[in-house]
Amino acid sequence: MLDQHSPEGPRTPGTATRGETVPTVPPPASTAADAVDVTALLERGRTLATPVLRAAVDRLAPPMDTVAAYHFGWIDAAGNPAAGDGGKAVRPALAVLSAEVTGAAPEVGVPGAVAVELVHNFSLLHDDLMDGDEQRRHRDTVWKVHGPAQAILVGDALFALGNEVLLELGTVEAGRATRRLTAATRALIDGQAQDISYEHRDRVSVEECLEMEGNKTGALLACASSIGAVLGGADDRTADALERYGYHLGLAFQAVDDLLGIWGDPESTGKQTWSDLRQRKKSLPVVAALAAGGPASERLGEILAADAKSSDFAAFSEEEFAARAALIEEAGGREWTADEARRQHTVAIEALHAVDMPDRVRDAFTALADFVVVRKR
């Protein structure tokens, strides 16, 4: 279990540059975690959680069961079975792994994995509607296909179902797990409120952006990383340390995501080129570039302020977005964000120090963190 980068260590720039297809953030040096089969870890989480998740969703009254099945990618808009891109399934992998911290079987973490997935998908349904996002994972979003009322209603139902799946265990541990899940859900909602309010502001500080991303991404990954342990009877100190791991892993993940949102390859991300710039998102590279000072930073500030008032924004060419991306990079926003991903990765790994667990489990947590940070575009 190793962390090559201390949080206070040198902040070396990300080595990747625009147009490359190599990972944006350089991988950590090789470690024992390299021997871990991450694909198998992800597959285990998916295999254990998916049948329980589907059974939970099947409890919903029609037509909510169908709408939810569409959202999860199990059926298409016409109601026919679909292959379903369930995503990377990092959260279920973490939840079942965290049960093993206490010596429990991975299965003990399954209700936690399912509850976290239900809450995550509740937030996707509502956020897509609030943000007016029409596509998710290359498919029309639920509110586009089934209307806003179903997006609200099925989101609510998944939220309730998440609590139900835990509370019906009827144990003291389930009550503690639900309390932590509720705290994470409140953070998710706070993060979405911050995200919406930041859209209407000219400037957002780096600290505000990190707080928002911690709420939107960190809190639920923190819950996923600890909920299996809580269900397995871990004490609060252990659960808190695992939450710290997950929280900072979430921030590392989000920093990488913010890099991909500007410089990602549309083929891999499934989004348009310069996606976050098109949406005028105040993501980490942007706020870091604006906070950096210097000529490129100032020029970027002027351009973005003009963009905010521009009615021609929607008709901007590839070149105009490319020019903005180049300024962000010149001001240091790209490098800072790549560094930030590594700093958060380091803090995540360090949090594991505080927890006594089998080496095999520790290596698996480390390998999952490496996977999240160096994932391909």
Add this chain to the structure above:
Amino acid sequence: MLDQHSPEGPRTPGTATRGETVPTVPPPASTAADAVDVTALLERGRTLATPVLRAAVDRLAPPMDTVAAYHFGWIDAAGNPAAGDGGKAVRPALAVLSAEVTGAAPEVGVPGAVAVELVHNFSLLHDDLMDGDEQRRHRDTVWKVHGPAQAILVGDALFALGNEVLLELGTVEAGRATRRLTAATRALIDGQAQDISYEHRDRVSVEECLEMEGNKTGALLACASSIGAVLGGADDRTADALERYGYHLGLAFQAVDDLLGIWGDPESTGKQTWSDLRQRKKSLPVVAALAAGGPASERLGEILAADAKSSDFAAFSEEEFAARAALIEEAGGREWTADEARRQHTVAIEALHAVDMPDRVRDAFTALADFVVVRKR
């Protein structure tokens, strides 16, 4: 504790007729419950719950705290303090009363009262948006004033807060209470799904209407009537019986509400004349009239079928709605619904038989049931 009307007893028509200002449903014969000061019971629930509710809402991050305060009527749209019509506060009164079933102090029920109010208001925020309702209690609804995104977000936040208020008690009883609250919340959501789907159907059976109303109104009143007892350590049998009381009380309440939705005095209800007819709601008097058979029932069916296709519906005169209301009454829909309110009231009171509790508490439950069913228009 008495029930004058057995469920199988004679189904006497409601004595009230259109245009009267007397109660729609005749009051039960005088009983020991008449000596109970219902106003004081309601005031006690309000006084105990409101400060805790306000403290919980104050935890929300800006601007959600402000939006929620507007929804609860504590401030106006401009942000100035408002008197706040908090409604009748039957649910908080029931929740604190139910704590006394176990011999606990009414204060023991307060977190339950607050949690139920939070979940109730979550559902109002989302339902108003889904249904496009622009007014609630003589004020613009949240989505009209603060936009759809805030209505979704603050609804989500109140839902989460409801669980949080219970779970932070950290007791086994709180876990059990949260599980019951979650089941009630799922029923609320199911009821709203049914309500939406019924709008698109020509015919709804009386049974379907009762099931929908049981989900939308009965389930949460059931939870309110038992949650204090659960927090006070009541066993499941006691809690289940109290839930039955609250569930049937909710159905009685809804039957009265459906009568008021057609024949209520706009001055008291705060709604337009023939409110539910204008919204083409398939409420109990309508579905009962359609199910009754006979000339008036058939004529009503033809007219409503034509209305459903009519593009002039919005411009209908008072007289046209009055004619529909008269047909519903002639077909027996009004009388059946008034009887149904009394039948549900009777079943609610009977459910109390199964629970051992102080006479004073039993009389108070009975008095609250009488109040709900014979409330003035």
